[in-house]
Amino acid sequence: xxxxxxxxxxxxxxxxxxxxxxxxxxxxxxxxxxxxxxxxxxxxxxxxxxxxxxxxxxxxxxxxxxxxxxxxxxxxxxxxxxxxxxxxxxxxxxxxxxxxxxxxxxxxxxxxxxxxxxxxxxxxxxxxxxxxxxxxxxxxxxxxxxxxxxxxxxxxxxxxxxxxxxxxxxxxxxxxxxxxxxxxxxxxxxxxxxxxxxxxxxxxxxxxxxxxxxxx
Ligand code: SF4
Numbered sequence: 001x002x003x004x005x006x007x008x009x010x011x012x013x014x015x016x017x018x019x020x021x022x023x024x025x026x027x028x029x030x031x032x033x034x035x036x037x038x039x040x041x042x043x044x045x046x047x048x049x050x051x052x053x054x055x056x057x058x059x060x061x062x063x064x065x066x067x068x069x070x071x072x073x074x075x076x077x078x079x080x081x082x083x084x085x086x087x088x089x090x091x092x093x094x095x096x097x098x099x100x101x102x103x104x105x106x107x108x109x110x111x112x113x114x115x116x117x118x119x120x121x122x123x124x125x126x127x128x129x130x131x132x133x134x135x136x137x138x139x140x141x142x143x144x145x146x147x148x149x150x151x152x153x154x155x156x157x158x159x160x161x162x163x164x165x166x167x168x169x170x171x172x173x174x175x176x177x178x179x180x181x182x183x184x185x186x187x188x189x190x191x192x193x194x195x196x197x198x199x200x201x202x203x204x205x206x207x208x209x210x211x212x213x214x215x216x
Contacts, residue, residue, distance in 0.1 A: 053079070
């Protein structure tokens, strides 16, 4: 019985991923839909050649699909401020390097059914790199990020702040309430919200929609 239910759920998620990819194509994105994280990784590896420089900002999804290891294996030069080996004095340069790489490989906090991509940042580094950069932009987005509309998307980006803050050992009011209270905490992680309505002018932007849950 569970197998039947799982198969039906996977099929339904695949349909959602395909519908969003189609909406993104209509907006000018290079968008594809795939069923699994392994297929998502294969798409990423098709797009990024050996030896390229790749910026990977804060994203769980990109790490979940195994892209970091595979890109490193093929000799890509990866900039990532999540690396445990970074000294505090190197951090600003690495944030800069991420956004100036040949490829910026990232995910989204939410995406609407009609293809609006939402992200929120505390530092603003990710959203600035998504809004402007000379490199190719690649999003990998799990179907769990799909929301009906912008209002639901904004609620989702704040909800995603809770596991993200836990990951960072932060201390924000939503960790006590379980929901966003639009706080004034100095530790607030929700400070810069970017809604991409279309790819920014002249920027090659790929979106890989994945018919399974990735990131949070
Ligand atoms: S309570 Fe503050 S940190 Fe938490 S989701 Fe809301 S605005 Fe973001």
